[in-house]
Amino acid sequence: MAAPTMYLFINYCVLLMQVTVRDALNQAMDEELERDERVFLLGEEVAQYDGAYKISRGLWKKYGDKRIIDTPITEMGFAGIAVGAAMAGLRPICEFMTFNFSMQAIDQVINSAAKTYYMSAGLQPVPIVFRGPNGASAGVAAQHSQCFAAWYSHCPGLKVVSPWSAEDAKGLLKSAIRDDNPVVFLENELMYGVPFEMSEEAQSKDFIIPIGKAKIERQGNHVTLVSHSRMVSLCLDAAAVLAKEGIECEVINMRTIRPLDAEAIETSIMKTNHLITVEGGWPQFGVGAEILGRIMEGPAFNYLDAPAVRVTGVDIPMPYAKILEDNSIPQIKDIIFSVKKTLNV
Template structure:
């Protein structure tokens, strides 16, 4: 059978082109790879190479012809032993059917598979399943997640809790290792990895050069091969050097691999404002990372959060961004005294129950919001404070259940307002509990400026208890 040569698409956007010039004439022998014609596409003049070997039997489209549709028959190639009459016969039938790709059916509207895939056990709890108005797949927790309760506690700092979480997981699994700047001999820039080098040795507690993009990529590659790296960024500000690997390499690979290769890795370190370190060292990355499907993003407040969530993050088969806060490292909290203590990812915690207004917050602002709740209580307003713990997935059922009770909601974060976590909370509450609201959701955020150094200006940027209480009073119409 002779081969019908079709007008090729020579750019991603070409639908038709000009057959500028034939470089072979009828009767010429053609080898695979020979340039047989020049074709003008929508972008440029391209050479068209033969894929098959044979003799150019018949030219069907004369050179100089414009507007030749992609996939129209332009010539007939005779194979070994075929003569010109075969070319005439082959030229007769209509061109080969257009390729499937051009007529691909438009995917069914995604609503059909809505409320999909967050794989959390369905609890027989009191919270009704959450159906997001805006379709997301892994950004929201959609059902109530059960959480174990504990009765024995020990007092420890957030710093100790993080160290213990890593040590316990490293004892449990040889594939877990810690890598970062000053994590080994120096014992951590903020002393979070104190004692780990002594216990686990330099094979598993690894000082890196100052080379964030390099070691974030290196650890991601090691995770592809099945290791379970914990990458410490001395602060998350420096993760911007490495963000291509966090997102393009770590977060997207599972999807791009059709599920065949994942990336079990934890990127952790202090996030947000420290004190008097100015703009490049004071920034919250929650909204940056929470934007991206393929990542989980956690932000502990207490030592119990820190320990339970870091252990969960290390065990999780996905890339997890773990946002700590330097100002919390030295604070002490009660932590469950149980070797099996792990927190579920995607489960918020009601730190203070209340009936008048919901305050949704995370990380260091949980403490500030609890102070605000005390101020409010003195004025007769009973605030409920939700510690998100997990930014992505976001525990929407817990937020909605609270708002349906209090009918008023504010969000509190250190980060900037524009496209921040508060914007997301405001959107999801408005979309899914609008009829329950007695006031618009209000956001309390860091001020929309790079962090200043001067002590008075810096103090103006971050939310304090009074600013939070004022916002809560405003939505209660008691300002």
């Protein structure tokens, strides 16, 4: 390889670095802890153990006991402490080992955090981030596999974020930490170790992604696929298979569940004339149901050439057996089947 070509290749590698979602989340917290002394992290095993999923690796050694705080297994207790700290002017990051355990603290999240800014007529902000893994993992059965995107996005006063890529994770977490509203930040355990290319811009300490803006991950003109978190990967994989058959899917990564970027979805439907939503959660009153309702009531409905369709998890508690688990959450083949059925091909 000639020297100039090698130089360009090295520079390209620097501009597009491979970063896992885990490391992107770690970078975001590290940068915000450094930037603002009011920011602190608390939760189970976040300090000396470096986090149950190693998201907070190295932060305790760098910032010490006052900024990175290990708590007992008492979600209602430490969530309440975090909400009180936010009301007192700090900016806590409250980690749940899994959002399934946030049910222990839902009174603090909804009644104490979400409603206070409104009930105080804007006098008492509650700048707090509740974060941790959400949705199905692998082999952890029903009590550890719910998706809480619909649960929390039902509640006014909360912002609900569900990132997919490393760039999403970093940019959106930084925005969430800086926001004066309580933010529920729904990660996915199966995405933590997945590497993504991150641009030079995303590697900057000033990089943020505005909450409430979806992103088109793949352009297409035959059908719109809308999803969030890990399901974006499945949509992209399905789109790659369908492209070989001449079917071009537009894949929208929601990134934020509340506020919902309905405009981005409507604009896409006006181009493709078809809509399929894909999510790992249950169908009844789910994220897809809300999107279909919004489209039915809005201007994009008249552009649909076929009924909008939902691809969701099965309406049962998650089974433990792997073969049953695989049949309980969307697979690539389910998305392909729905696309072909919608397009009548």
